[in-house]
Amino acid sequence: MSIEVKNLVKSFGTKVILDNISFRVNDGEILSIVGFSGSGKSTVLKLISGLLEKDSGEIITTGGDVAMVFQYSALFDSLNVFDNISFALRERKDLRNKYTKKELEKIVAEKLELVGLSGIETKYPSELSGGMQKRVSFARAIVTEPKIILYDEPTAGLDPISSTLIEDYIVRLKNETNAASIVVTHQMSTIRRTADSVLMLYNGHAVFKGSPEELCKEDTPYTKQFVEASLDGPMKMN
Ligand SMILES: Nc1ncnc2c1ncn2[C@@H]1O[C@H](COP(=O)(O)OP(=O)(O)O)[C@@H](O)[C@H]1O
Ligand SMILES: [Mg+2]
Incomplete structure (x- = not known):
C-alpha cells in the first residue's frame, strides 16, 4: 500500500467538491483519475501532496517524498x-x-537519462519543445527519489506523438522507481497506455472504479458516456 484515501471530503465555501471519496494505489501501480473540468481532480492531488487541507477523511501515504x-x-x-x-x-x-557540486551533476545526469534527455543541462526552458519541457519537469519531480508521483494532465496540449512519448516515460518512471502514481487526464490514450486502474469523479462522487478494460466495456451509463465523449448521459456539463 502506498496511497490510501478513505472517505475524503473537501468543500470550498458551501460547494462540496469531494464527497466521501475512497481509493488506494499500491507501489508500482498507476491510478488514472478522470472527470469533467471542475470535478475535483486537481484538488485530490493537492490534498495528497499537502498543498490543501482536507475537511475530513484519511489520507495515508507511505514514507518519503510526494512529487507533483x-x-x-x-x-x-x-x-x-x-x-x-x-x-x-x-x-x-x-x-x-547535502550534496557536492559533483554529486549534483551526477544526480541530474541520471534523471535526465531516465527521461531520455541526456546532455541538455545548460539549455534554458525556452529552447526546448513543450514535450521536452514536460520531461524536464518529470526529471525535476523525481530528483528527491519520491515514492509517490502525482501528474496533473501530463499530456494536455501535446500532439498525439508527443503524448505517446510522455505516456511511455510515465510507465518507465513507474518501473524504475516502483512509486505509486496518480495520473489525472482527459485522454483515453493516456488511460490505455499508463493506467492499472481508473477512478471517475462526477458531482463529488466516484461514479466508476475499475480497470481500463472495464471502462472500455461501456457497461454503465457513466463509462459509456465517458468513452464515447457523449453529451447524452447521466453527467451534465454546467
Ligand atoms: N482554492 C480554491 N478555492 C475555491 N474554489 C476552488 C479552489 N480550487 C478549486 N476550486 C473549485 O473546485 C472545483 C474543482 O476544482 P479542480 O480540482 O481544479 O477541478 P479539476 O482539476 O477536475 O478540473 C472547481 O469548481 C474549482 O473552481
Ligand atoms: Mg485540474
Missing part, C-alpha cells in the same frame, strides 16, 4: 535545465548542503 508534476511544466524560465532539476536539492532546507 503540474499541469503546465512550471519550470523556472530564468534557470537552465541543471538548475531547474537540482533546485530542491540546492534550496530545500533539509537537503541543502
Whole structure:
C-alpha cells in the first residue's frame, strides 16, 4: 500500500467538491483519475501532496517524498535545465548542503537519462519543445527519489506523438522507481497506455472504479458516456 484515501471530503465555501471519496494505489501501480473540468481532480492531488487541507477523511501515504508534476511544466524560465532539476536539492532546507557540486551533476545526469534527455543541462526552458519541457519537469519531480508521483494532465496540449512519448516515460518512471502514481487526464490514450486502474469523479462522487478494460466495456451509463465523449448521459456539463 502506498496511497490510501478513505472517505475524503473537501468543500470550498458551501460547494462540496469531494464527497466521501475512497481509493488506494499500491507501489508500482498507476491510478488514472478522470472527470469533467471542475470535478475535483486537481484538488485530490493537492490534498495528497499537502498543498490543501482536507475537511475530513484519511489520507495515508507511505514514507518519503510526494512529487507533483503540474499541469503546465512550471519550470523556472530564468534557470537552465541543471538548475531547474537540482533546485530542491540546492534550496530545500533539509537537503541543502547535502550534496557536492559533483554529486549534483551526477544526480541530474541520471534523471535526465531516465527521461531520455541526456546532455541538455545548460539549455534554458525556452529552447526546448513543450514535450521536452514536460520531461524536464518529470526529471525535476523525481530528483528527491519520491515514492509517490502525482501528474496533473501530463499530456494536455501535446500532439498525439508527443503524448505517446510522455505516456511511455510515465510507465518507465513507474518501473524504475516502483512509486505509486496518480495520473489525472482527459485522454483515453493516456488511460490505455499508463493506467492499472481508473477512478471517475462526477458531482463529488466516484461514479466508476475499475480497470481500463472495464471502462472500455461501456457497461454503465457513466463509462459509456465517458468513452464515447457523449453529451447524452447521466453527467451534465454546467
Ligand atoms: N482554492 C480554491 N478555492 C475555491 N474554489 C476552488 C479552489 N480550487 C478549486 N476550486 C473549485 O473546485 C472545483 C474543482 O476544482 P479542480 O480540482 O481544479 O477541478 P479539476 O482539476 O477536475 O478540473 C472547481 O469548481 C474549482 O473552481
Ligand atoms: Mg485540474
